[in-house]
Amino acid sequence: MNKLVINGGKKLSGEIKLQGAKNSILPILSATVLTNGETVLENCPDLSDVYASCRILTHIGLKVCRENPDIIVISGTGAKTSEIPDSLMSCMRSSVNFLGSLIGRCGECSISFPGGCQLGPRPLDIHLSALRSMGVSISEEHGYIKCTVPHGIHGAKITLPFPSVGATENIILAAVLADGETEIINAAREPEINDLILYLKKCGARIQSSGGGNIFVEGVSSLSGTDFRIMPDRIAAATYMAAAAATGGAVQLNCTEGIDTDLFTVYFEQMGCRVYNSGKSVFIKSGKSIKPVKSLKTMPYPGFPTDMQAVFMSVLCCASGTSVFEENIFEDRYRHVDALNRMGADIKVYGKIAVVEGVERLYGAEVSATDLRGGAAMVIAALSADGKTTVSEAGHIDRGYEKIEQILSSVGADIIRKS
Ligand code: EPZ
Numbered sequence: 228m229n230k231l232v233i234n235g236g237k238k239l240s241g242e243i244k245l246q247g248a249k250n251s252i253l254p255i256l257s258a259t260v261l262t263n264g265e266t267v268l269e270n271c272p273d274l275s276d277v278y279a280s281c282r283i284l285t286h287i288g289l290k291v292c293r294e295n296p297d298i299i300v301i302s303g304t305g306a307k308t309s310e311i312p313d314s315l316m317s318c319m320r321s322s323v324n325f326l327g328s329l330i331g332r333c334g335e336c337s338i339s340f341p342g343g344c345q346l347g348p349r350p351l352d353i354h355l356s357a358l359r360s361m362g363v364s365i366s367e368e369h370g371y372i373k374c375t376v377p378h379g380i381h382g383a384k385i386t387l388p389f390p391s392v393g394a395t396e397n398i399i400l401a402a403v404l405a406d407g408e409t410e411i412i413n414a415a416r417e418p419e420i421n422d423l424i425l426y427l428k429k430c431g432a433r434i435q436s437s438g439g440g441n442i443f444v445e446g447v448s449s450l451s452g453t454d455f456r457i458m459p460d461r462i463a464a465a466t467y468m469a470a471a472a473a474t475g476g477a478v479q480l481n482c483t484e485g486i487d488t489d490l491f492t493v494y495f496e497q498m499g500c501r502v503y504n505s506g507k508s509v510f511i512k513s514g515k516s517i518k519p520v521k522s523l524k525t526m527p528y529p530g531f532p533t534d535m536q537a538v539f540m541s542v543l544c545c546a547s548g549t550s551v552f553e554e555n556i557f558e559d560r561y562r563h564v565d566a567l568n569r570m571g572a573d574i575k576v577y578g579k580i581a582v583v584e585g586v587e588r589l590y591g592a593e594v595s596a597t598d599l600r601g602g603a604a605m606v607i608a609a610l611s612a613d614g615k616t617t618v619s620e621a622g623h624i625d626r627g628y629e630k631i632e633q634i635l636s637s638v639g640a641d642i643i644r645k646s
Pocket of ligand 1: 249250253320321344348349350351352353354355389390391392393394415417533534556557558599600627
């Protein structure tokens with residue numbers, strides 16, 4: 228049992244070096260299957276999901292080595308197998324990106340349905356429909372997805388019914404070596420997708436992105452390796468900023484180049500915090516009290532990110548009024564609410580709406596992480612609560628946050644890990 232024990236009530240103060248983005252490095256690791264040559268990735272976060280992806284790459288036949296904590300070197304010389312067993316696939320959702328890269332490289336693949344956070348049904352219909360339009364023949368049997376391309380994979384014009392991040396990534400991965408041109412309409416626009424595109428273009432891919440949800444790929448015959456620096460993690464940034472806000476502290480995040488904090492800073496400012504983004508760092512100072520935020524609706528980028536919903540909720544539990552959340556991306560992404568209520572919060576859920584009535588304070592309790600961001604929300608609530616909190620199943624948190632207890636301790640939190 229991997230758990231975090233937190234004694235709340237300490238104001239956070241100091242500087243944090245921000246980790247590289249989980250949701251950028253994972254599709255880029257999948258993309259290395261498409262390359263011939265060596266890729267050197269810098270600013271790699273030390274996350275269990277990254278190790279899981281590296282295990283899949285090794286299984287496929289690539290050579291992977293981690294020269295030091297934040298550099299991973301992958302030697303892509305083609306795939307020795309296009310089959311990924313359930314034991315490797317079930318660790319996380321992003322393993323689904325190997326669908327696109329294996330089809331793109333090998334013209335076939337057999338993978339089990341991916342794992343990942345339980346946020347409601349997470350079907351793959353958008354992924355599979357798009358790949359079928361590119362000439363991929365797909366059968367689903369006994370929990371496995373088996374793909375072949377009887378007549379080769381070709382470009383297509385694909386309009387997504389919803390700007391799915393994973394489906395957009397899989398289409399790009401399948402298209403870069405396909406025969407002909409692929410146009411994606413209503414593509415997801417998250418910054419991590421742009422990082423994937425930048426990596427692939429450095430490897431020789433021909434991709435244009437309008438920035439407005441249209442992506443155009445012209446297939447090429449091969450891709451080389453390259454050096455690439457992973458972008459900073461905007462979700463982790465918001466998480467540590469929320470921890471500062473919840474504890475009445477002041478924290479500076481360093482190595483934040485390239486993060487567009489405007490999209491979520493506005494909500495920290497509505498809470499009464501002051502935020503200053505210098506480009507290389509982001510500084511947040513909390514206000515004397517936390518003001519409520521009337522409405523927080525999660526939407527595809529550039530809307531308010533669903534991955535920030537839980538951590539913002541944990542701050543607003545002690546606001547001086549009522550805040551209302553609307554979760555529009557996942558069907559079951561309020562699984563952290565029970566734990567927050569156990570800690571004294573007053574949150575009621577009505578379908579996709581969650582109404583948070585601010586309370587005077589939270590109290591320590593025994594809780595269990597339900598998913599990656601929900602677990603982070605419980606840690607933030609515990610930092611501000613009176614007394615001791617134990618967050619068990621901390622492995623969920625380790626999937627997306629690098630050494631969270633060390634980082635929070637370095638800015639004054641009383642938090643230890645017990646296994
Ligand atoms: C990515 O998940 C992220 N994961 C998620 O981050 C993030 O919450 C999500 O995008 C939305 O931004 C990674 O990048 C590894 P989607 P993904 O496909 O690709 C439905 C985190 O905390 N859908 O955009 O799975 C789906 O059920 C994680 O870091 C279909 O219906 O997200 C969901 O309701 C959690 N059919 C919605 O679309 C499909 O074929 C958004 O899913 C695909 C998706």
